[in-house]
Amino acid sequence: MKSSLLLAAFLLLPASIASAGQGIPRASITTGIPAPAAFSGQAELPTTAGRPDARPSWRWPLAPRPPVVRGFDPPPKPWLNGHRGVDLEAAASGTGVLSPAPGTVSFVGIVVDRPVITIDHGGGLRSSFEPVESTLAEGTPVGAGEVIGTVVPGHCPAVNCLHWGVREGEEYVNPLQFVLDLRPSILLPLSRAP
Numbered sequence: 001m002k003s004s005l006l007l008a009a010f011l012l013l014p015a016s017i018a019s020a021g022q023g024i025p026r027a028s029i030t031t032g033i034p035a036p037a038a039f040s041g042q043a044e045l046p047t048t049a050g051r052p053d054a055r056p057s058w059r060w061p062l063a064p065r066p067p068v069v070r071g072f073d074p075p076p077k078p079w080l081n082g083h084r085g086v087d088l089e090a091a092a093s094g095t096g097v098l099s100p101a102p103g104t105v106s107f108v109g110i111v112v113d114r115p116v117i118t119i120d121h122g123g124g125l126r127s128s129f130e131p132v133e134s135t136l137a138e139g140t141p142v143g144a145g146e147v148i149g150t151v152v153p154g155h156c157p158a159v160n161c162l163h164w165g166v167r168e169g170e171e172y173v174n175p176l177q178f179v180l181d182l183r184p185s186i187l188l189p190l191s192r193a194p
Contacts (some may be wrong), residue, residue, distance in 0.1 A: 058178035085165030
């Protein structure tokens with residue numbers, strides 16, 4: 001009975017806790033090939049669901065950490081309907097929007113009928129926020145956590161919210177992978193082999 005409870009507890013641990021000590025070689029996770037009985041060194045795990053090189057090191061664009069009203073749900077084809085970002089609940093209209101990482105303002109203006117600001121973070125990563133009014137001009141450098149504008153009504157009908165989209169090159173990616181550890185939970189061995 002105790003071993004099944006321990007197993008259940010380990011299955012429910014998030015990956016960020018489960019991988020804190022000795023790691024499992026990447027090959028055993030991605031290929032299913034069993035790991036050697038004994039190994040040393042830090043975990044070499046994929047850090048996010050879609051981008052093995054990404055680390056959840058950005059800041060949330062709203063403070064305190066906002067509830068996610070609607071998640072990332074990209075379409076199977078670029079021209080189809082989908083949700084190419086996440087909607088975050090803002091405390092009120094006029095809430096300050098923060099740059100999640102350092103970058104440069106690459107666009108400020110109206111898209112369709114909403115004010116949008118886009119930050120180029122380098123390495124092909126760009127964050128876009130709407131509906132956000134901003135006094136910043138294109139080319140303005142911004143630091144992580146710096147206020148880049150304020151949320152205005154117009155995106156979510158029932159609550160004040162901020163739509164946050166991230167593109168890597170021309171592909172939309174889940175913004176939450178930059179602020180949360182989205183790796184799947186894994187089961188680690190209870191003891192090491194001698």
